[in-house]
Amino acid sequence: MHRHRSSLGDLLHHVHVSGPLSRAALAERMGVNRSTILAWTAELVAAGLVREEHPAGTTGAGRPSLVVCPESERVSVLAFDVAVDRLVAARVGLGGRILERRAAPRPRAGVDLDTVVRKLAVLGRDLIDPDSLCVGVGASYCGMIRPGDGMVRYGPEMGWVDQAFGTELSKALGMGLPVAVGNEAHLGALAEYQRGAGVGTADLIYLHGDVGVGGGILVGGKLLGGESGYGCEVGHMLVNPVDGRPCLCGSRGCLEAETGEYALLSAAGRIPDPASRTAEPRRAEPGHQTRPFGRDAVRAVVRDAAAGDRAAAAAVAEIGDWLGIGVANLINLFNPGVVIFGGMLRDVYAAASPQVAARIAQHAMPVSRERAQLRLSALADDATLIGAADLGFTTLLADPLQAATNALATAR
Amino acid sequence: MHRHRSSLGDLLHHVHVSGPLSRAALAERMGVNRSTILAWTAELVAAGLVREEHPAGTTGAGRPSLVVCPESERVSVLAFDVAVDRLVAARVGLGGRILERRAAPRPRAGVDLDTVVRKLAVLGRDLIDPDSLCVGVGASYCGMIRPGDGMVRYGPEMGWVDQAFGTELSKALGMGLPVAVGNEAHLGALAEYQRGAGVGTADLIYLHGDVGVGGGILVGGKLLGGESGYGCEVGHMLVNPVDGRPCLCGSRGCLEAETGEYALLSAAGRIPDPASRTAEPRRAEPGHQTRPFGRDAVRAVVRDAAAGDRAAAAAVAEIGDWLGIGVANLINLFNPGVVIFGGMLRDVYAAASPQVAARIAQHAMPVSRERAQLRLSALADDATLIGAADLGFTTLLADPLQAATNALATAR
Structure with missing residues (x-):
């Protein structure tokens, strides 16, 4: 009975993650024969969880193979x-x-x-x-x-x-x-692994930035939990012990203090420097977003940098440099197959990839970095x-009926 | 057959790791009854891999329970x-x-x-x-x-x-x-987990220092391999991007450049500073080891620091400071149950634990560090x-007969 529960859950999981799949594809993925898939699908149809459909583009002629679809609306x-x-x-x-x-x-x-x-x-x-x-x-x-x-x-x-x-x-x-x-x-990280930029890569690092910078690290396809579930705190990795920006955690020079939203905006002169390292923040130039914070403000800096705003370009390069140091450290530690940039770091990496690549070349061991791909989050703001x-959906997939x-x- | 192979391997593994064990203890650990243990043990005895003995200290009276011992000499x-x-x-x-x-x-x-x-x-x-x-x-x-x-x-x-x-x-x-x-x-790391300072702690970090500093990191009891087996390169984590000592890898400011043998010995003035940051190395005081390198030289610095040599004490404190930064970063990333210091870092940590503790308090998140124990390698120079x-022994334990x-x- 327990085994059956998890077989139904597996079938539903495939359809949940991959979308409509033919019985043949399901049989192959699950390593069972088609008549078993037929029987399991019937149970899930009866429970209102999936339906069977003719695949898009088939006509009535011949014997079309049905596809199993998730009941997304229901x-x-x-x-x-x-x-x-x-x-x-x-x-x-x-x-x-x-x-x-x-x-x-x-x-x-x-x-x-x-x-x-x-x-x-x-x-x-x-x-x-x-x-x-x-x-x-x-x-x-x-x-x-x-x-x-x-x-x-x-x-x-x-x-x-x-x-x-x-x-x-x-x-x-x-x-x-x-x-x-x-x-x-x-x-x-889990979403990118299931259906985003990390599909098929079980050793994956996802970096998510806003004000804070967080990490989701998969080791062999599993989220790195540690002793009590608090692993992956990449944001408070100390990268700048000598001259670090203050961090919300009370320390200085943490990766998030050097690469998060406040670092970028203050380096670009859009908000006062929290460390007051410049006496006065530069005045915002005309045309800048009036709302000073958030992903729109980050994107405005990146856009302005591309358009030739020197302060914005210098800020992007500086933040990219620190981001590169953080990523190099993570590559040395985790030998990942892919590093994915999400949240505002998606925008930062898109603009500062040369700085990131230079730091990785300098600080990550060649053997550690030789298989590491760097990618933008595919799910972007929805990750x-x-x-x-x-x-x-966890409970449903564990025991659908x-x-x-x-x-x-x-x-x- | 395959299952039997691995059962015999499991039994042998228990005896290999824990030493002599009674049939009752083996039955409990393996979740099978004693007559099964009896049968399996007989096969391993016949193959010359274990023997059964009266436990030390028992007399002939009563019915002594035999213990299963590894045939270490044979x-x-x-x-x-x-x-x-x-x-x-x-x-x-x-x-x-x-x-x-x-x-x-x-x-x-x-x-x-x-x-x-x-x-x-x-x-x-x-x-x-x-x-x-x-x-x-x-x-x-x-x-x-x-x-x-x-x-x-x-x-x-x-x-x-x-x-x-x-x-x-x-x-x-x-x-x-x-x-x-x-x-x-x-x-x-694996040795300390099996029979040293990390027994029972599946989320474990072992740091090993000599000239280089290496890491062995267990995540859920398994060595962190990454995409192609090169994970755990803690030694080249950049900790000092501003004023770093040169590293054998060609970069500067790596953890091993700041905490390895050369860093300690040069900070103590026992060898020329590889960065030539001091114009001339301090002359060795009388009574110092004549051989300038290796664990004996490291232990001499630690000993001299304890005895009041100010240059040695300052060197120990400085290296301890960088070590603490590295450990804090690892605690944030891995939320480990234990961090174990091995090689020359065993000596450094024993002398510089206040610096390490201070850096952890400053840079590791309270939630991440609340369960982390810091320990000296129990296997010391033999780890x-x-x-x-x-x-x-891997092949033997996979299929003993x-x-x-x-x-x-x-x-x-």
């Missing part, structure tokens, strides 16, 4: 993304399709748990669709998350220490479902949200 | 350790007992493959004992090793690039056995040699 999760400058909620269908989303800006600092949870719950409840079975809830948070209960152990941007985020969000939603919470970079959705039954009972 | 491997200042060979018995050893000094640089292999073969052949079945050969090397064939991809201390060390040593020994080669820090021996039969045939 089966979904709620996914939340708590990022530095916005709160996002989405209904994401089986198969990883974002069906509908809501977003709200959020103030940068000093936001208490209660306020954030209340806003998220409003966004989330607005997305509930009576025609779609909600099978789970997942959330991405920009901080260190205790495995199991979604407790935020440390979230420097909001000043959170030991806040019961998962539990409180579950209560506020009032749907009778637990909220599975993960660190944003961990979730982004963490898709990762949160996948977290929400039971989870569907439970979700139906909870919804009533 | 079953052994040859283990080699190519370290920065010496070549070591040992015969190591099943159970990890070093039965006999030979060592020779080696010049520091420019030693070609042929010379090293010839010297090792002489040391090794001298240890062959006709009364002991040699079941394998393992070697520890201070460089980056290609998995599978023991090719040294990069060994900066000897200037080796792509040298077929394993293959050539096997030829030179002429015993008809392959030589399994591993990086010294990888092997030290890498014991690790090499364990590599030599077949491997014993093969070894017997090879020996004839």
Whole structure:
């Protein structure tokens, strides 16, 4: 019985990650014969989780091979993304399709748990669709998350220490479902591995930047958890011990202090230097974004650098240099197959790849770097949200029939 | 059949790692009943791999429970350790007992493959004992090793690039056995995990210092290999990008350049500063070791620091500071349960633990460091040699009866 449960889960997982697949393709991937796939698919169809369709472009002639499709519209999760400058909620269908989303800006600092949870719950409840079975809830948070209960152990941007985020969000939603919470970079790494720039590469590093810089590191296809689940804290790797910018963690010279949003914006003169290393921030030139923070502000610097703004270009090069040092260190330590740049680091890497490449050539061992590809996040601004959705689908994929039954009972 | 092979291997592995164990203890560890242990033990006894004994201290009265012991004297491997200042060979018995050893000094640089292999073969052949079945050969090397064939991809201390060390040593020994080669820090990590300071802690970091600094990092009990087996290169993590000491890799400011033997000895004025940052090295005070390099020279600095030599104390503190930065970075990245200091770093950490602790407090996230223990290597100067021996025992433990039969045939 247990084995059957996990076979159904495996089949559903293939369809969830890869989209419509023929019975023949499923039989090959799972190493069973087609009649077994036929029987398993029938059970999943009966539970309303998949349907069989003629593949697009076939005509009625001959004997077309049916494809198994996820019931994306009928089966979904709620996914939340708590990022530095916005709160996002989405209904994401089986198969990883974002069906509908809501977003709200959020103030940068000093936001208490209660306020954030209340806003998220409003966004989330607005997305509930009576025609779609909600099978789970997942959330991405920009901080260190205790495995199991979604407790935020440390979230420097909001000043959170030991806040019961998962539990409180579950209560506020009032749907009778637990909220599975993960660190944003961990979730982004898993999402890129499943369906993004890291498919097929089991030793993968995903770097996610906003104000903070987080890492999701897969070792042999598994997220590096460590002794208690807090591994991958790349953002606080000390890269500049002599002349480092101050970091929200209280230290100086951490990778995130040298490569995050504030570093780029202050190096470009768009915000005052937090270390006051320049007496006065340069005045913003005409045409610059009026909103000084966030990914739009980062993209404005990158755009201006490309257009010949010298301060912007120097800032991009400086941040790229530090990013390259961080990546070189990670290549030495992890001998990865791919390093993926996400969040605002996606924009930074796109503009500063020469600096990054130069530092890697200088500081990473030739043997360690010879197989390492550097890539932009394929899921871009949705990587963490898709990762949160996948977290929400975990229960369904572990035991599809039971989870569907439970979700139906909870919804009533 | 395959399952039986691995059951016998598991039983032998328990006895190899833990020493004499009662049938009851084995039954509990392996989750089978005692009569099964009895049957399996009988097969291993017949193959000459274990024996059953009355435990030490029992008298003839009552019904003493027999213990299963490894046949350490009768079953052994040859283990080699190519370290920065010496070549070591040992015969190591099943159970990890070093039965006999030979060592020779080696010049520091420019030693070609042929010379090293010839010297090792002489040391090794001298240890062959006709009364002991040699079941394998393992070697520890201070460089980056290609998995599978023991090719040294990069060994900066000897200037080796792509040298077929394993293959050539096997030829030179002429015993008809392959030589399994591993990086010294990888092997030290596995040895400390099996029978040293890391028993029971599956997320473990072992740092090994001599001239180079290597790392062996276990993630969930497995060595971090990465995409092609070259993970764990902690020594070339850039920690001092501004004012770094030159490194043998050609870069500057790498962890090994700031914490290895040359850094300590030059900071203490015992050897000229390789960066010539001081115009002239301080003259050695009377009573200092005459031999300027190696672990004895390192221990002399540590001893002199404790005895009040100010230059030595300052050097220990400075190197401890950089070591602490490196360890803090590793704690952030790996959330380890234990960090173990081996090689000359064992001596450095013993003397500089306050500096290391201060840097960890400053740069490692509280959540990441809360479970991390810092320990001295329990196997001390034998960690890498014991690790090499364990590599030599791999084939035997995978299929004990077949491997014993093969070894017997090879020996004839």
